[in-house]
Amino acid sequence: MTKGHSSRGALLTANLPQLQNLIKRDPAGYKDEFLQQWNHYQSVMLIFEQRPDEQADRFRELVTFIAQVAQCYPEETASFPSQIASLLLRSFSTLVPDTRKTLVQNLVMLRNKGVIGSIELLQTLFPLLAKTTSAPLRSFIRRTILLDIRTANQKSQNHKLNRAVQAMLFGMLERGMGSEMVGDKGKLRERPADAPRQGMDEAVWAIALAKELWRKSVWNDEKTVSIVALGCLHPSTKVQKAAYYFFLGDDEDEAGSSDEEDEGPDIRQLKHQRLVKKKTRSEDRKIAKAMKVVKKKTKSKTDETTSTNFGALQLIRDPQTFAEKLHDHLQRYDKRLSLDHKVLIMQLLSRIMGYHKLCVLGFYGYIVKYLTYHQLRVTVILVSLAQSVHELTPPDVLLPVIRKIAQEFIHPGVGSEVIRAGLNAIREVCRRQPWSMEEDLLGDLVEYRKSRDKGVMVAARGLLQLYREVNPGLLKRRERGKTASMAESSVTPLPYGHAPKPAEGIEGLELLRAQDEQPQDGPEWDEWEGWDIESDSDASSSSDWIAVSSEDEGDIVISDSEEEATDRQIPTGVTLGTAPAQIAENLATTKILTPADFAILNKGKLESAASSMMKGSRGTKRKALSTANPAEPEAGTFVTEADIMGPRKRVKADYEERMASIHEGREGREKFGSKKGKKSKEVPSSTTNRQKARNKPVMMILSSNAVRGKKRASLREKQQRLRKGKRS
Numbered sequence: 001m002t003k004g005h006s007s008r009g010a011l012l013t014a015n016l017p018q019l020q021n022l023i024k025r026d027p028a029g030y031k032d033e034f035l036q037q038w039n040h041y042q043s044v045m046l047i048f049e050q051r052p053d054e055q056a057d058r059f060r061e062l063v064t065f066i067a068q069v070a071q072c073y074p075e076e077t078a079s080f081p082s083q084i085a086s087l088l089l090r091s092f093s094t095l096v097p098d099t100r101k102t103l104v105q106n107l108v109m110l111r112n113k114g115v116i117g118s119i120e121l122l123q124t125l126f127p128l129l130a131k132t133t134s135a136p137l138r139s140f141i142r143r144t145i146l147l148d149i150r151t152a153n154q155k156s157q158n159h160k161l162n163r164a165v166q167a168m169l170f171g172m173l174e175r176g177m178g179s180e181m182v183g184d185k186g187k188l189r190e191r192p193a194d195a196p197r198q199g200m201d202e203a204v205w206a207i208a209l210a211k212e213l214w215r216k217s218v219w220n221d222e223k224t225v226s227i228v229a230l231g232c233l234h235p236s237t238k239v240q241k242a243a244y245y246f247f248l249g250d251d252e253d254e255a256g257s258s259d260e261e262d263e264g265p266d267i268r269q270l271k272h273q274r275l276v277k278k279k280t281r282s283e284d285r286k287i288a289k290a291m292k293v294v295k296k297k298t299k300s301k302t303d304e305t306t307s308t309n310f311g312a313l314q315l316i317r318d319p320q321t322f323a324e325k326l327h328d329h330l331q332r333y334d335k336r337l338s339l340d341h342k343v344l345i346m347q348l349l350s351r352i353m354g355y356h357k358l359c360v361l362g363f364y365g366y367i368v369k370y371l372t373y374h375q376l377r378v379t380v381i382l383v384s385l386a387q388s389v390h391e392l393t394p395p396d397v398l399l400p401v402i403r404k405i406a407q408e409f410i411h412p413g414v415g416s417e418v419i420r421a422g423l424n425a426i427r428e429v430c431r432r433q434p435w436s437m438e439e440d441l442l443g444d445l446v447e448y449r450k451s452r453d454k455g456v457m458v459a460a461r462g463l464l465q466l467y468r469e470v471n472p473g474l475l476k477r478r479e480r481g482k483t484a485s486m487a488e489s490s491v492t493p494l495p496y497g498h499a500p501k502p503a504e505g506i507e508g509l510e511l512l513r514a515q516d517e518q519p520q521d522g523p524e525w526d527e528w529e530g531w532d533i534e535s536d537s538d539a540s541s542s543s544d545w546i547a548v549s550s551e552d553e554g555d556i557v558i559s560d561s562e563e564e565a566t567d568r569q570i571p572t573g574v575t576l577g578t579a580p581a582q583i584a585e586n587l588a589t590t591k592i593l594t595p596a597d598f599a600i601l602n603k604g605k606l607e608s609a610a611s612s613m614m615k616g617s618r619g620t621k622r623k624a625l626s627t628a629n630p631a632e633p634e635a636g637t638f639v640t641e642a643d644i645m646g647p648r649k650r651v652k653a654d655y656e657e658r659m660a661s662i663h664e665g666r667e668g669r670e671k672f673g674s675k676k677g678k679k680s681k682e683v684p685s686s687t688t689n690r691q692k693a694r695n696k697p698v699m700m701i702l703s704s705n706a707v708r709g710k711k712r713a714s715l716r717e718k719q720q721r722l723r724k725g726k727r728s
Contacts, residue, residue, distance in 0.1 A: 016065045027072035034073060041066060045083065052094055060102045067106035071113050081107065081116045085124040092131050101137055104128070108144055118148050119164045126168050130201035145209060150218050166223050172206040173230050173239075183336030184237040200236040207231045207242040214246070214312070225315040232348070233325055237341060244344045247351070249309040265290040308351055308638070319356040323349055327360050343380050350388035354432075357390045364388075364397050371404050373418045379641045382421065386428035386639045389436075395496055398436035402426055406441060416453040420646045423448065423459035427466055428639055434470045435496050442467060442474050455646050 019037070023030045041062040048059045063084065070077040088095075088103050095103075104125075111121040125141050132138045149165060152158040179200075210227045213219040231243035270287050277283065316322055326349045330342060337345075346367065353360055370381050382405075389398065409422025423445065430437050446467075448460035464479065471493045472480045494500060591597075653661070693701070701707055713721075 172202040350384040
């Protein structure tokens with residue numbers, strides 16, 4: 001027995017995978033063999049810490065073996081995960097790449113087997129993101145972190161894990177907050193030799209992970225936004241840009257771009273293989289399928305990056321303090337930051353000010369110096385200026401800004417595009433704060449409506465139409481127009497700081513009274529025959545129903561269903577605001593409104609806006625229709641560069657653009673050419689004699705004249721035949 005046991009132990013020592021399989025089947029029967037390997041691991045571990053180059057292969061084999069069977073002996077291997085984690089954190093830079101990969105993979109395996117928890121694993125993996133220089137290993141660590149957090153929050157929010165991970169991310173950011181701001185302008189882009197790089201890289205990954213978890217809807221709370229908001233004030237410009245792009249709804253930052261998800265198949269490689277390999281229909285289908293995948297990914301990526309992250313802006317803690325810190329950061333490091341970086345800060349600050357209606361008065365004094373027509377990216381700066389203005393912005397602060405735009409952009413010494421941009425920018429600012437305009441300046445600006453340039457004329461007319469609607473008193477009498485002159489007594493703009501009166505009732509509610517008075521005997525009511533309310537027995541048996549007496553039935557009117565109500569037409573001659581206030585009040589207190597009723601109200605608003613548009617000018621049409629549709633956002637909440645530049649004439653396409661358009665039109669189209677003898681014809685024809693000759697048996701054509709003629713041909717005839725084949 002002793003001899004057999006010793007021979008079995010020697011055999012299993014040399015074959016760890018076999019011992020691993022046997023231990024998983026019978027842990028108690030092979031405990032002695034495992035303890036032997038465990039003691040061997042402890043001794044190899046001591047040697048490996050002193051001399052990592054020696055016995056590295058044996059050390060990796062033992063680590064993999066113990067990680068595979070650790071769940072079978074939890075008491076003996078209790079210290080194994082902490083040993084692996086401490087070795088990675090302590091000696092990561094000195095380990096060879098294979099050893100790093102093995103240790104990380106086995107640590108993740110222990111998490112999957114339930115030997116360690118998520119918090120213990122993530123405490124080890126987070127610092128490794130900034131330390132590793134291997135792209136595959138970094139990508140593996142990043143995917144493991146995201147997958148572990150996403151799986152833990154799949155069924156319900158794991159608050160304990162989320163709080164622990166968010167605390168780790170805060171710590172990664174705060175470790176680098178004490179360093180000096182370097183900047184990204186000119187020579188400042190080069191990092192000094194003594195700059196702490198570890199803290200910067202950790203902060204970059206903290207922002208990248210927080211953004212990814214927000215994008216995947218794993219985290220959508222205030223703490224996640226606070227993590228990214230802290231990155232906006234980090235000394236590293238790379239960290240700042242990653243945080244700015246999160247709030248701006250853009251994904252152009254390069255943090256972790258090499259580790260992003262797969263962007264789809266390589267179309268250029270597939271087309272190259274199509275040219276080299278044999279042409280088959282399966283290859284054509286493969287390329288077509290790959291093209292659809294790439295177009296779908298490109299479209300989804302474009303849709304994700306075209307709007308502001310309003311959800312994150314809404315969850316900013318103490319937005320006034322945050323906006324003031326951004327402004328101080330912008331002014332303090334004005335000479336160290338590049339123009340692109342400062343424009344990013346302006347965009348973020350302006351959107352926060354406009355969304356939360358904040359007043360950071362120093363921002364307008366700072367932005368004035370960039371309001372020149374020869375300034376780079378001046379359109380984006382004008383957009384930032386317009387987005388920062390709201391009805392609570394003091395007009396006295398905006399008056400110098402409006403004057404500066406008028407002096408720099410609107411005069412005969414500049415081009416028509418510059419004048420158009422200046423007029424549109426002033427219009428967007430005045431749309432949000434109409435009191436920021438002076439009467440004399442407005443009179444000079446609206447004179448550009450007589451310009452020969454169409455873009456300038458449209459911009460000036462837009463400004464004129466705006467003040468005809470909001471404050472016609474600033475315009476000269478001949479410029480107010482017929483509609484504004486007739487409604488001048490009713491248009492009284494509120495002074496600055498005065499809030500509008502609260503709404504009284506629901507606008508257009510009298511339309512429902514007219515609907516109820518219509519006869520209910522039309523064809524649309526035929527389908528309601530046979531419909532009945534639940535019986536009294538059913539109503540009494542249900543605890544959710546409350547009995548209502550017949551005397552009170554007439555006081556409450558239950559609205560029609562949505563399908564029927566949307567098909568009903570609004571009576572002609574009924575417009576908003578014509579019914580007495582008492583009728584609207586009675587309807588509001590005695591009628592339960594449903595989505596179908598609100599659909600009728602919206603339909604009435606559209607018709608009322610259309611009727612008022614027929615009486616007014618073209619500028620009133622767009623505003624009336626946009627305000628009548630509740631599905632559209634409020635006019636002026638978001639500004640783009642196209643709004644500042646206005647309508648532009650299409651530039652003539654160059655040769656490359658024309659050829660790209662031609663090739664795009666040929667995609668999916670049938671190839672040109674003759675269909676003679678082809679199966680793709682509508683009526684297939686017979687094959688030719690030459691095609692038939694190819695399928696004949698060899699013995700039938702050996703005695704033919706063609707074959708005999710080749711045999712009897714002279715050398716001269718053979719040379720001519722060869723030359724003819726080369727030319728063809």
